[in-house]
Amino acid sequence: MTYEVPLPTESRPWLVADIGGTNARFGLVTAPGAAAERVLVLRAAEHPDLEAAVEQYLAAVGAGRPGAVCAAVAGPVTGDRFRFTNGTWALSISDTRRRLDVDALHLINDFEALALSLPHLGDDDLVVIGDRRPDTSLPMAVLGPGTGLGVAGLVPVPGGGYVPLPGEGGHMLLRPGHGVDAEAIEVLLGERGGFGMVTAEHVLSGPGLTRLYRHVAKSHDATPEALSPADISGRALAGSDPLCTETIELFCRLLGTFAGSVALTLGARGGVFLAGGVLPRIAELLLDSEFRAGFETNPTMAAYLHRISTVLVTAPYPALVGAAAWLETHSGAQAREAVGV
Known part of the structure; x- marks a missing residue:
């Protein structure tokens, strides 16, 4: 062709x-x-x-x-x-x-475009989360929340070059895990109008951030305010609202669990890169969160996931x-x- x-x-x-x-x-x-x-x-x-x-x-x-x-x-x-x-x-x-x-x-x-950008990004465009650096000679994944939730892969080919793997992984069904994470997803299931299903994008996106905030507020018997994703992020960054801080912590942990599933699905041993419109704004909170703990939480593949790098893309475009x-x-x-x- x-x-x-x-x-x-x-x-x-x-x-x-x-x-x-x-x-x-x-x-x-x-x-x-x-x-x-x-x-x-x-x-x-x-x-x-x-x-x-x-x-x-x-x-x-x-x-x-x-x-x-x-x-x-x-x-x-x-x-x-x-x-x-x-x-x-x-x-x-x-x-x-x-x-x-x-x-x-x-x-x-x-996210196919984001995947294709990965080999062209320099150290100044990336922030490593954890102690593992990415390896662009191995398959990679990129995902990220914005208005929606995007997912793609990038596979190196013999002789040079890469093949991108665009997909719609953000629409995968999100399954309850354990503890407060499971409770949050179970509550959000009820928000879906009787569908009995919630996708990753329904939680791990800008609009998903507001849904999580409403859940966190109600779990503390507080009346949730009409906050935008930017409001929630801003208050959490300022440390001025404990409900917003808890919301971001929950968001990052759930994102880590989802990112771990993407890594396992694509065999992304070269690294999982995080992009999208939401995460660069809360970079310092993400780095200090339980994202990495969520990423490695798996009953049988924790050691495999521990060896995979997770990286925040900070390049502007x-x-x-x-x-x-x-x-x-x-x-x-x-x-x-x-x-x-």
Whole structure:
């Protein structure tokens, strides 16, 4: 299979994007191997569709028509039609490409882009949680809470390069564990309107943080306030609200247990990387939490999990790095080499 992706130039750059349920981030790549520049973040809800957001971005930064676009999007990409899992946008990739008048428009899953970014991140972009450093020569996983919960894998291949494994692991059913963790999940099961099921994303996301807060408040016979995820994180960071502090502790421990399950599922011996919109804001609380204890809690595979690194990604726009890496792999000489031309 060939891909019509022209190499980037100053006059015809690549446009790379990372579009979630809340924010749409854009940047331009003007040469092969270059970092994205002129990065701008737009509110997705303020634009009717991807085309309108792209046009506003190009006008805002004074850029001409890009030669190719790669957008990392929150949801499964399986054909020409795409709808955001936690957003209102829906589109035809082919129609949008024609209206934008670009040579190539590609959508990839946002956590596929994050996975592709991992080999390109430096030490300054990462904070190791625990005492194990990652090994990019082995399979890796990346996951993270934002508006939703994303999960993907990255597998090195013989001879060089990587194969990303995008998936929808955030929608796996979350099973009760033990103690207060099990109690929290059992209570949230009742919130699901009789479905009798709760997914990881229902708990381990921005909206999930507010659900956990309501549970924690009620467990202390307190009336929960109408707090946003940012409010809860801010109060916990300030140490001004014990209920918010307990909520973040519970959130981090449950996230660790889920991350351990992802590591076991993907055999991610190279490391489990944490990304998304929520965790960088609470980095110091995450590092001081029981995340790692939750990660290693397993009746038979604790020793296996103990050897796996867990890493917080602190780079500001890693999905843009991954989108550029995808275009790099599918452009010019690399694309021709891949198909034996």
